[in-house]
Amino acid sequence: MKPGIALILAVSMTAATVAYAAEPQEERQMTMKQIGGAMGSLAKMAKGEAEYDADAARQAFTTISESIETFGQQFPEGSETGFETEAHPDIWTNRDDFDARVAKLKADAAAAADSVGDDASDLGAKLGMVGQNCASCHETYRLKNS
């Protein structure tokens, strides 16, 4: 009986894992939300709506750089549709260009984190440098569906 119980346990645990693991579509939406959150906190400081904090700015740029690290892997074959994805089908046909854009955001955000200043004077420029990656990639690879 013991192997039988073990098998049932194994099967049910696998099923539970599958049921609770986020779909790639949800994972990448989560990644984008994390980056949006970091951009938002930086923009508040750049606009003077929040007090400038160099450590927080460095942390926010690092969050962007680290979050985007695995983003390219969150678009496996089979995740082209569903879960309200706004991914453009061209991602799967222009994979090299897509991956290069992901890598560029990572590099730009890391460079911004490494050069955060003592005051807010160049935060706007850094934010612009990192933020232009958002629009340039979404111009080609994001489809609005609502």
Added chain:
Amino acid sequence: MRRIIGSLIVMAVVAAVILWFLSAPQPLPQSAFDGLSDPDTERGRQVFLAGGCTSCHAAPGAEGDDKLILSGGLAIESDFGVFHAPNISSDPNAGIGGWSFADFANAMKAGVGADGEHLYPSFPYTSYTRMTMADLNDLFAYMQTLPASSEASPGHDLPFPFNIRRGLGLWKMLYLNDAPAVDLAGADEQVARGQYLVEGPGHCGECHTPRNMIGGPKRAAWLSGAPNPDGPGVIPNITPDGGVSSWSAADIAYYLESGFTPDFDSVGGSMVAVQKNFAELPASDREAVAAYLKAIPGHPNGY
């Protein structure tokens, strides 16, 4: 029996003659050109940005200053066939460098080309018809300062019956008029400026308003969103009942300036080029567009 057939033929001929006359291209009256002052090319550049001319008329993929070479070439794959944006650079042969201002104004406001032919409304004269002659005068002068390109215009690729230009005369009777798209009588100066920018040069309604079966805009669903006219996906509902319902006017203006939504999602798709242009306009123009979008009636999603 013979008499019935005979009168049917006569009626058909009469109808054909009437339709032929009704569908004739109608250029602007001479009086439209009265009282124009010398053009101001710097103001013309602002009009050019508001109109987003480069989105369709620059070579696809052009970056930086190359965007100012209006060689055309963008293919718009619509439900009616494939339209190709023509060369409107200052080249006298391939572009519109040989046009008079009257030719230009007729194209923009009456949808009539330099040879007196109907233009297809893929070129959004249905919006530009609301532009002032002064703005058009400045715009034309500015465009003539831009580089020439000898690239030949590819022409459109349309199936029957859409390849018959004369038929556009009837379409224009239904959909070409310079009345405001929404009635905002008594609106303040800022909202009025926003209305002009959105409904005229900005031609926002061309993508954000749904169309009927023959491509006419559904004015009763103005700016309520539509299927993407050029591929998969949708163009969002930007009325107060759309996804922007929770945005403040300041949020809308900030989006047009920075490309970021209130929750720091970013601009995407064909709106990227529009937003970059609006970022170069005076802040007062972005605020005017925001005020207008807050003032118009809300509608459920048009897609």
